[in-house]
Amino acid sequence: MIEFFMIRAGFLFDWIELHVESKQGLKFFATVLVSFFVAAIILIELNRRHFLPEPFASHFSLSHLAAIEQAFNLLLALEVVSLIFSLSHSVTKSVGKQFEILSLILLRDTFKEFAHFSEPLVWAEIYPSLGSIVASAVGALLIFVVLGFFYKAQRSHPITADEKIRSHFILAKKMIALLLLFSFVGICVVDLWGYFALGLPENAFSSFYTLLVFSDVLVVLISLRYSAEYQVSFRNSGYAVATVLIRLALIAPIVLGAVIGVGTTIFALGISLAYNAFAPKPESLRDVN
Structure with a gap:
């Protein structure tokens, strides 16, 4: 019965991904972004x-x-959806997506600071916030650079030869991703209601990263059913820790958050390099990426 629901969830996930990530879907969302930006102005x-x-x-x-800032919020929402889709394909790819979103959040925070200034811009108003603006911009740039090395460091490690085991784990990840997708939609709806009805600040992305921490730990625990290799468990657990640190970066003061974000990206790069150096041999590897 459980496997039946997993297969159905997998079909639904594939259908949603096919339509959202298709060329037509991406073109549609790009049009929505432009229209939203013009309408906001x-x-x-x-x-x-x-x-x-x-x-x-x-x-x-x-x-x-x-x-x-508002256009960036919508762009971030689309990037979060892309992150959720990537979870079913590769743990490493989903981690990279998390850092991509963090760098975009830092860039958005730069524009958020500018949104508080009057027009035309006056230096006397900008100067007190200059440190936060520079920290967010430089932090985003450094994450972008380190993330480039992170992606270059990735190696294609063979998975288990048992196709059935591999497919079962992918189905489990798709079910988790589907629950994440519905949860994120719910978080956005509640966040919009809180903003317009109660005047509460935007908190959707911080809430989502909290949920992501639990989903990453769940993936780590489920992966133990398919791989007991220490190196694989350490890599996946380390990536889950990186998610926790990203969550801390989102709630920390701007300058400290940027420092934590850059440090976490370097931490993830170190995990990847160490895993490449000490990963199990292909014939003994029981990992499902």
């Missing part, structure tokens, strides 16, 4: 001219730069 301009009635006016900024 128009609404902000209308708000600046006092054309928006209350209570809607209070939910829109008076700075055009806020439109960039």
Whole structure:
């Protein structure tokens, strides 16, 4: 019975991924991003001219730069969906996606700081926030650079020769990913309601990373059914620790968060290099990537 539900969940996951990650799907979402950005600028301009009635006016900024922050939020949401899809393909790829999202969050935080300034920009207003702006921008750049080495360090390690075992583990990861996808949609709905109805700050991505910590640990535990190799367990557990550190980076002060983010990326790179050096031989490897 459990295997039946896993297979059905796998079919549903594949159908969603096929439509979202297709060329037509990506083109559609790119159009949505552009339209959203233009609409946000128009609404902000209308708000600046006092054309928006209350209570809607209070939910829109008076700075055009806020439109960039909101567009980045939507871009991040799409990247999170891509991260969820990557979980079923490779643990390593999903970890890389997490750092991609973290770097984009740091760039978004740079625009978020600018959104608080008046127009035209005045140096006296910018100067107190300059340290946070530079830390976010430099942190994003360093993560981008280290992540490039992280991807280059990846090696294709043969999986178990038993195709049935491999397929079963992939189905388990697809079921976890499907639950993550539905959970993220629910988190976004609740977050939007809290923002517009209660005036609460955006918290969707931090909440998702908390959920991701539990899903990563679950993947580690499930993987033990298919591989008891110490090196494989250490790699997967280390990547789960990296997720925890990313979560800490999201709640830390901006400068410290950027430092934690860069350090965590280096930590993940070290795990990858160590695993490549000491991974089990192909004939003994029982890992499912």
